[in-house]
Amino acid sequence: MAETHSLQDLQQPTASSKVFVQRDYGSGTISKFHTKFPSELEPRIDKQQFEETIQTLNNLYAEAEKLGGKSYLEGCLACITAYTIFLCMETHYEKVLKKIARYIKDQNEKIYAPRGLLLTDPIERGLRVVEITIFEERSIGSGR
Amino acid sequence: MMKNCEYQQIDPRALSVLPQSAQNNTEKTVQRSRRKWEVFPGKNRFFCDGRIILASQSGVLPLTLGLIIVTCGLFFAFDCPFLVKHLTVFIPVIGGALFVFVVFSLLRTSFTDPGILPRATPDEAADIEKQIDTSGSSTYRPPPRTKEILINQQVVKLKYCFTCKMFRPPRTSHCSLCDNCVERFDHHCPWVGNCVGKRNYRFFYSFIISLSFLTSFIFGCVITHITLRSQEGKSLVQSIQESPASVVELVICFFSIWSILGLSGFHTYLIASNLTTNEDIKGSWSSKRCAEESGNPYSYNSIITNCCATLCGPMPPSLIDRRGFLSLDEAIPAVSASEIELPPFTVKSDAHMCTQSTKDVLERMVHSYDVHGLCPPATPKTTPLDLEVSGPAAASSEPSLSAGCLPQDARQPVVPPCPPFSRSNKRRDSLHSINPAFRLASPSPSLSRTTFILGDAPDNGFIPLP
Numbered sequence: 001m002a003e004t005h006s007l008q009d010l011q012q013p014t015a016s017s018k019v020f021v022q023r024d025y026g027s028g029t030i031s032k033f034h035t036k037f038p039s040e041l042e043p044r045i046d047k048q049q050f051e052e053t054i055q056t057l058n059n060l061y062a063e064a065e066k067l068g069g070k071s072y073l074e075g076c077l078a079c080i081t082a083y084t085i086f087l088c089m090e091t092h093y094e095k096v097l098k099k100i101a102r103y104i105k106d107q108n109e110k111i112y113a114p115r116g117l118l119l120t121d122p123i124e125r126g127l128r129v130v131e132i133t134i135f136e137e138r139s140i141g142s143g144r
Numbered sequence: 145m146m147k148n149c150e151y152q153q154i155d156p157r158a159l160s161v162l163p164q165s166a167q168n169n170t171e172k173t174v175q176r177s178r179r180k181w182e183v184f185p186g187k188n189r190f191f192c193d194g195r196i197i198l199a200s201q202s203g204v205l206p207l208t209l210g211l212i213i214v215t216c217g218l219f220f221a222f223d224c225p226f227l228v229k230h231l232t233v234f235i236p237v238i239g240g241a242l243f244v245f246v247v248f249s250l251l252r253t254s255f256t257d258p259g260i261l262p263r264a265t266p267d268e269a270a271d272i273e274k275q276i277d278t279s280g281s282s283t284y285r286p287p288p289r290t291k292e293i294l295i296n297q298q299v300v301k302l303k304y305c306f307t308c309k310m311f312r313p314p315r316t317s318h319c320s321l322c323d324n325c326v327e328r329f330d331h332h333c334p335w336v337g338n339c340v341g342k343r344n345y346r347f348f349y350s351f352i353i354s355l356s357f358l359t360s361f362i363f364g365c366v367i368t369h370i371t372l373r374s375q376e377g378k379s380l381v382q383s384i385q386e387s388p389a390s391v392v393e394l395v396i397c398f399f400s401i402w403s404i405l406g407l408s409g410f411h412t413y414l415i416a417s418n419l420t421t422n423e424d425i426k427g428s429w430s431s432k433r434c435a436e437e438s439g440n441p442y443s444y445n446s447i448i449t450n451c452c453a454t455l456c457g458p459m460p461p462s463l464i465d466r467r468g469f470l471s472l473d474e475a476i477p478a479v480s481a482s483e484i485e486l487p488p489f490t491v492k493s494d495a496h497m498c499t500q501s502t503k504d505v506l507e508r509m510v511h512s513y514d515v516h517g518l519c520p521p522a523t524p525k526t527t528p529l530d531l532e533v534s535g536p537a538a539a540s541s542e543p544s545l546s547a548g549c550l551p552q553d554a555r556q557p558v559v560p561p562c563p564p565f566s567r568s569n570k571r572r573d574s575l576h577s578i579n580p581a582f583r584l585a586s587p588s589p590s591l592s593r594t595t596f597i598l599g600d601a602p603d604n605g606f607i608p609l610p
Contacts (some may be wrong), residue, residue, distance in 0.1 A: 020271045025293050025300070025314050028442055029328070065460075067453050075456025079350065082248040086459070093458045126262040126463040128310060 021054065021130040031061035033122070033130050040134065044115045053107055053119070054130065057100065064096035097123060181466040185263055186324040194466035196255045199322050203334030205254055212250070212355075215396050216243045219362050222389040223369045230372055235365060242358040249351035250336060257462040258341030259327035261308065261316060269309035276304075298429075298441035315442065317422055327460075330414075331421040340421075343462065346455045349411055356401075356408045363397040366390045418443040418450040 019041060024034045035054045037047045074092060078085050104121050112119055112132075120131040181194035189198045216239070224236040264272070276289070289304035291311050302311045305318050308325045312318070317329035319339050328342035340348045370390055373383035384391055414424060418440060423429065429439040444450050 018267045018271070020268055023313065025295055025302070028295055029314055065458055067449075067457055071458045072452055072456045074458070075346075075452075078459070079346070079456070082245055083252050083347065083350075084248070091459045091461075093461055097461060123461070123463070124465075125265065125268070128261070128264065128313075129268055131268070 016133050016135045019132045019134065021132070023128060030065055031122075031127050032058045038132075041117070041132065044117055044134065045112070049111060053111075056103065057122070057130070060096060060100045060103065064093045064100075177469045179466065180464070180468045180470055183470060184464065184466070186260065187322050188260075188324070190466060197257050197338075197466065198254060199332070199338045201321065201334075202254075202337040205335065205337030208250065208335045209247075211396060211400075212243070212246060212358075215362060215393055216358075218389040218393050219365070222387055223362075223366055223393070226369055226373070226387070227365060231368070239358075239361060239365070242354060242361060245354045246351065246358050249347050249354055252347040253333075253336045253340070253344050253351050254338045256338075256344040256347060257464060257466070258339040258345075259329075259343040259460065260322075260339075260341075260462075260464050261310075261313070261325040261327060262464050263308040263325075264310040272304075272310060296441040298439065300441065315420060315423070328420060329422050343460055349415065349455060352404060352408045352411060356404045359397045359400045359404055362393055363401060366393050366397070370394075415451050415454045416447045418454065 017040070019038045021033050021036075021038065024032045026032075033054050035051045035058070037050055041050060071092060100123070101121055104119050108119050116135040118133040118135070120133065122128070122130050125131055179194050181190040181197075184190070187200035189200060190196065191198070219239060220236060224239070227235045291302040291304075292299055293302060293314075294300070295314060300314050302314065304310070305312050305325055307318060307323065310325075312325055313327065315328045316325050318325045319329065319332050321332050322339055324339070326339045326341035328345065330340040330345055330348075332339045333348070336348065336351070338344070369387065370380070370383050373386060374380045378386075411421075414421065419429070423440075429441075444453060
């Protein structure tokens with residue numbers, strides 16, 4: 001029993017549950033997430049705020065994956081140099097991913113953390129889901 | 145420290161192997177941060193501290209490389225001197241450039257992550273399971289493991305991957321040889337010793353196109369060489385005797401050209417129609433094809449756009465983050481998964497559990513406080529003492545679950561009741577064991593084998609599946 005007491009002492013001060021926003025494949029294989037507001041977040045955050053965050057993320061991913069003159073140029077240049085150029089240059093996609101990471105950090109600091117929520121960057125989940133952790137006070141049966 | 149407490153809960157008498165070594169390893173983990181590639185669940189091999197990724201079997205990659213190097217070596221050594229003297233110095237220059245391009249493309253194809261999707265975290269997997277079970281499926285049939293979505297007005301079925309515990313995105317397939325889900329899976333190519341997927345398809349295409357040029361170039365040069373020699377008043381046989389290496393090159397190139405040119409042509413067609421080998425073999429869109437418009441929802445309906453999108457599109461990043469460091473939470477399950485051996489009865493009750501592996505369960509315990517409720521069913525596994533106590537009840541899953549749960553309930557206040565989970569567990573178990581259709585529904589294992597064959601005999605175009 002001694003172990004479990006010390007285990008409890010070492011537990012995190014807040015319990016947490018997770019909500020997952022899945023990918024929206026309606027437009028094909030591009031990275032896009034559903035903007036539908038999960039019911040678990042209702043008491044915590046404004047629906048519009050949440051949808052705006054997801055929509056901005058979708059727009060950023062669309063920018064990263066956009067097919068256009070710039071991306072074709074990058075692709076052709078890479079092909080000509082036998083793809084060695086990627087050893088020295090950062091791809092457009094990677095630049096946008098950094099932008100996304102900054103945006104998520106910013107959103108967490110300004111909007112989500114004060115409400116006891118935490119957005120996880122989708123790239124850490126293989127671009128499958130946007131994981132939102134809901135932190136709650138530790139109590140029996142809470143968190144559902 | 146929390147981790148040490150967790151491991152102390154495991155009864156050393158019940159475990160045949162290594163709580164001590166697990167502890168030692170956690171201590172080691174604390175001392176040295178591990179990179180994610182070290183705990184990668186797929187069958188890949190990693191070199192240069194995670195910079196280079198290869199499939200578990202290199203297949204015939206050494207043979208491919210060997211053939212290319214030997215043929216080019218013979219060409220430069222035996223044919224080029226003659227041709228430079230009689231024709232132009234540009235012959236070895238062009239040959240050299242092509243050779244470098246071929247080798248670079250080949251190595252890039254082999255050593256690049258093809259677009260592996262990392263497996264779902266336990267929380268995600270639990271969330272998906274929850275959604276499947278509450279999707280309104282009635283009790284007389286198991287919950288569906290496919291999901292239908294609309295992509296550009298086409299109905300596409302997403303299948304659930306039991307290994308990776310997620311619904312596979314469109315165009316993703318699970319390669320059984322590498323044991324990974326790969327995005328935009330084309331095929332597993334034994335010649336390059338890797339899967340060909342979203343991230344390395346352009347390298348693969350560069351490889352086969354440049355190899356076509358190289359083999360054709362060498363073939364042409366060797367024919368020219370022998371012809372020029374025999375024109376100098378010697379017979380053909382004499383010319384061949386003077387340059388036997390040329391015959392070797394001729395034979396290699398002759399047989400390669402058919403297959404490589406055929407493969408290049410086939411892949412050019414696939415790129416122009418924005419298809420993968422996988423989809424082409426399965427005939428995913430051909431039945432829906434109208435006269436003018438392809439039934440393929442991913443096609444841009446323009447050959448040029450399709451080509452540009454596939455070959456020159458933005459380079460997607462690797463999703464598996466091989467060189468990232470493991471957080472301490474993630475480090476433990478990797479250790480426990482590989483080293484802790486549970487006695488048979490706990491393994492059996494595992495089958496009745498929430499389809500979570502030991503690793504997932506322990507990870508959940510360490511993360512803890514996941515109120516989806518997978519902790520309670522899991523705890524009997526890590527505290528076999530409880531199961532031993534519940535003894536005869538261990539044979540049937542549900543009573544043991546409830547019995548195992550209750551004592552834990554007292555210790556871990558954040559614990560929802562077990563029974564709803566046991567019911568869904570049973571359904572899942574039936575899904576696994578009784579209904580093999582769901583396993584067969586996953587096309588990739590057989591397909592990757594079929595495409596394996598395709599890789600060997602590409603000159604036939606493709607072998608239609610019966």
